[in-house]
Amino acid sequence: MQRIEELHPNPPQSLMTDTQNDDELERCTLSGRREILFQLRSLIRQSERISVSFDEGRQSFLTVLIEVSEKQDELYFDIVGSEETNRAFLKSERCQFAGVVGGIRIQFTGRFPRITTLGGERVFAMALPKTLLRLQRRDAFRLRLPTSKPYFCRIHRGSPEEIALPVYDISVIGLGIQVAEKPALEPLEKLDNCRIDLRESGMLTVNLEICYVMATESRTNKSIWHIGCKFIKLSPLNEMLIQRFMARIETERRALSTR
Structure with missing residues (x-):
C-alpha cells in the first residue's frame, strides 16, 4: 500500500476558486450514486494524490484513496505519517477533498472520519459522499x-x-x-x-x-x-x-x- 509522509501542514488547498459561478457549480455537481462511484474509482485507479482540509481549512494533508465499498457505503483512504495530524483529523466533523485527474478538478465533502483496518493496514474510513463536484477548466490540465x-x-x-x-x-x-x-x-x-x-x-x-x-x-x-x-x-x-x-x-x- 502506498504510504505518504506529510512534510508540511498546508499542502495545496481546495482547488475550486471563486471564478466559478453558482450556475456552473450546480451544472458540474454529480449526485447520482453510480456517477460518484465511477469518479472515486478513477481516482483510486490512478493513485492520484488528494488534498484533505479540515478544521475549517486551518489544517490539511495529502492522501490517496484506496477503495470504495458499496455494501458498507464507505470510502477508504490512506492515513498520514504524523499521528498528531491523524488524531486532529479524527476529531473533525467535516472535511473537504480536492484533487485533479486528467485535467478534471474533483471536490467533495466528507463527515465523521474514523480509523479501521483494510488488508491488515490502518486506514481512514468515512461514508461515501452524496454529491461530488467535477469541473473541467483549461488551466487545470497537467x-x-x-x-x-x-x-x-x-x-x-x-x-x-x-x-x-x-x-x-x-x-x-x-x-x-x-x-x-x-x-x-x-x-x-x-x-x-x-x-x-x-x-x-x-x-x-x-x-x-x-x-x-x-x-x-x-x-x-x-x-x-x-x-x-x-x-x-x-x-x-x-x-x-x-x-x-x-x-x-x-x-x-x-x-x-x-x-
Whole structure:
C-alpha cells in the first residue's frame, strides 16, 4: 500500500476558486450514486494524490484513496505519517477533498472520519459522499512528461551553481518535480529566475513558489520525493510557450499510439 509522509501542514488547498459561478457549480455537481462511484474509482485507479482540509481549512494533508465499498457505503483512504495530524483529523466533523485527474478538478465533502483496518493496514474510513463536484477548466490540465528523456528545471537558490531537477508534469499554473532523494527545498520558498529547458520549444525563465514537498513509497518500497511548484506572475509569452509545448508533446504521443 502506498504510504505518504506529510512534510508540511498546508499542502495545496481546495482547488475550486471563486471564478466559478453558482450556475456552473450546480451544472458540474454529480449526485447520482453510480456517477460518484465511477469518479472515486478513477481516482483510486490512478493513485492520484488528494488534498484533505479540515478544521475549517486551518489544517490539511495529502492522501490517496484506496477503495470504495458499496455494501458498507464507505470510502477508504490512506492515513498520514504524523499521528498528531491523524488524531486532529479524527476529531473533525467535516472535511473537504480536492484533487485533479486528467485535467478534471474533483471536490467533495466528507463527515465523521474514523480509523479501521483494510488488508491488515490502518486506514481512514468515512461514508461515501452524496454529491461530488467535477469541473473541467483549461488551466487545470497537467501534462505528464516522459521520464526516459526528462526535461529539467534549473534553479540557483542564491548561488551561481545550478541545480537541475527533472520535471514530472507541467501546466500553465505550475509544475511538478520528482526526485529519488530528499530535496533541500521548503514549502513557501520562492525561487527566482528558474530556467525550464523545453528543448525545441525554448528555454523559459520563471519565478516559482514551492507549494509542497512530500514523499511517497513506490511499488519497490523506495521513497520518491514530489515537489509541487506554482508560477509567480507567469508572463503571457511563457504561458503561450508552455501551451504550445504541451500541444506538441500530445501530438507526438498520439502519432506514436497510432503506429
